[in-house]
Amino acid sequence: MITKQSLRIFLSTVFFSFFIFLSCDDDNEINDATNPNFSNLITSISSAPGLEFIFEGTISDDNGIENININYDNWYVDKNITFDEPLKEYNLNYKFLVPEEEEPNSSHTIKISATDIAGNITTYDVIVSLDYDTTLPQVAFISPISGSSNTVGDLVELNIAFSDNKVLDSIIVKTESLDYEVKLKMPDNTLNYNFTDSVEIPLTGISGAIEFTATGIDKTGNTTTVYSTILVGEKDEIFNMxxxxxxxxxxxxxxxxxxxxxxxxxxxxxxxxxxxxxxxxxxxxxxxxxxxxxxxxxxxxxxxxxxxxxxxxxxxxxxxxxxxxxxxxxxxxxxxxMEVDVDVKENMYLMGNGFAGYDLDWNPADAIPMEKDSNGNPYVFTINVEITEDTSLKFIGQTDGWSPFDCGFEVGGETILPVNYIKCKTGDGSQDLKFKNQAGTYTITFDYFLLRATIHQYN
CATH class of the missing domain: 2.60.40.3620 (Immunoglobulin-like)
Structure with a gap:
């Protein structure tokens, strides 16, 4: 026979055991309503087609991170980072290469998600803008030109052009030989800058090669350096060109x-x-x-x-x-x-005397016709003619008199052949050229716009 006391003990035991059972079952579930936390995550990245960039940041969760996913379908990115043992903190450092064929200056949104062991998810959008400047600044010496010559005491004129496709940040111009250096910070939004200055070469202590360097730096840090080397010494005079x-x-x-x-x-x-x-x-x-x-x-x-x-x-x-x-x-x-300011002439003639095979003796009616330029220049006439031991010549544009076109030379008189691009002069009384004891066949070329003539022995 069960007494009331025994029944109370039995029921108490059953309820206690049931309570213990429920308590043990609750221990297998995680009561976590906190999402994973991202810190120091760079959510805006500047890059360019063909460049690598890095996802960086710290992800933490008190109960443990189970999985990280990086996803962007357009670039076929679906990167899963799964941990065998949940981590309470993970330092993300993941490199990625932008496809070469991607459009410059385009924008792309890449999703980064972290999931903890309770299934809580945190997602961030990382905006990748393909606007990173990979173009080097342009730098060019206008002067001095590399290889040019100077002497002591000269002023070297510096003229250097700097430019950048985005923003030019600063420039440096220097030469150690002359203890010269200039650094300039550019105003905001500068695209082009022309640097000018002059540097004197000391009278003593300097000879040989002097190298100038010019460096352009843009806002991104892209750098271009160019060089120009001048030669310093005694001036080697050039008399002919x-x-x-x-x-x-x-x-x-x-x-x-x-x-x-x-x-x-x-x-x-x-x-x-x-x-x-x-x-x-x-x-x-x-x-x-x-x-x-x-x-x-x-x-x-x-x-x-x-x-x-x-x-x-x-x-x-x-x-x-x-x-x-x-x-x-x-x-x-x-x-x-040059602007041509003379009318085209259909005819040009040799005037003078002493031409073999011709009766010309200063009579316009007997002037020797020249030929038009074989290269098609309407202002040039030419002729192959034999000169005797005593010949004089000018040019006229007609055979019915001396005017309107009568052309001799700025400096006339007895002349030694060949004649190279001599300066002519129009007008009544202009001088003729005279050739003594230089008989032979010559090619005479005359430009009546430039008023230049050349006489060379005919080959």
Whole structure:
């Protein structure tokens, strides 16, 4: 027989056991309502096609991180980082390469998710903008030109062009040889900057090569440094200069190159006026031969002039007459297209006497007709003619008298052949050239716009 006391004990035992059972079952469940935490996560990244970038940040969770996922379907990214043992903290450092074919300046949203052992999820959007500047600044020496010559006491003119496609941050110009350095911070949003200054070469203690460096730095830190080296020593005076090339009258024959003349305002500059045909460039030589001085364009940079047998031709924008000036000391040249201000002439004649096979003796009616230029320049006439032991010549544009076109020479009189690009002069009373004891066959070429004439022995 069960007593009331025994029943109370039995029921108490059952309830206690049930309570223990429930308590043990609750121990297997995690009561966690806190999501994983991201700290120091960079959510805005600047990159560019073909560049690597890094996801960085710290992920933490008191109960443990079970999984991290990085996802962007457009780039086929679905990276899962799963831990065998949940971590309470994880330092994310994941590299990724932007596809080469991706569009520059486009924007992309990559999702990063962290899941803890309770199933709580935190997701962040990381915006990747492909606007990172990978383009180097452009830096170019306008002067001094590398390879140019200077003497002690000269002022070296610095003219340097800096530019950047985004923002130019700062520039540095220096030469250790002259203890010269300038650093400049650019104003905000600077794209282009032209640096100018002058540096004096001391009268003593400096000779040989002096190297100037110019550095451009953009906002991203991209850096470009270029160099220009000048030579300091005694000035090697250059007295003669000639132009040679397909656009000159004797093309690539250096022995008959076109003579240039010195600028009367600055003897360092030589002048040439000539008719240029497209693709038929010229070079400058310091003698009627290819060596030693042979100036032309740098094969690696056609904007620069070098003195080398490997130099290239100097070309011009379009066909026509040009006024060109060249400084062999600074390796600079300038050009300006000339406006033709004379009417086209259909005929041109030799005037004078002493031409073999002709009865000409200063009578316009007997003037010897010249031929139009075979290269198609309407302002040039030419003729092959035999000169006797005593010959004089001028040019006229008609055979019915001396006017309207009567052209002689600025400096006439007895002359030794050959005559190289001599300056002519129009008008009544202009001087003639006289040749004594130089008989032979010669080619005479005359440009009635430039008023220049050349006489070379006919080959």
């Amino acid at each position: 000639y132009a040679v090339g397909t656009s000159t009258w004797y093309e690539w024959d250096p022995s008959k190159a076109t003579e240039m003349w010195k600028n009367p305002d600055n003897n360092d500059w030589f002048v040439l006026e000539f008719y240029y045909t497209m693709g038929n460039g010229v070079k400058f030589i310091g003698q009627l031969d290819w060596e030693p001085n042979n100036w032309g364009t740098d094969p690696n940079d056609s904007s620069k002039i070098i003195n080398s047998q490997d130099s290239g031709t100097i070309e011009f924008p379009e066909e026509g007459y040009y006024h060109v000036e060249f400084n062999p000391y600074t390796l600079e040249y300038t050009y300006e297209k």
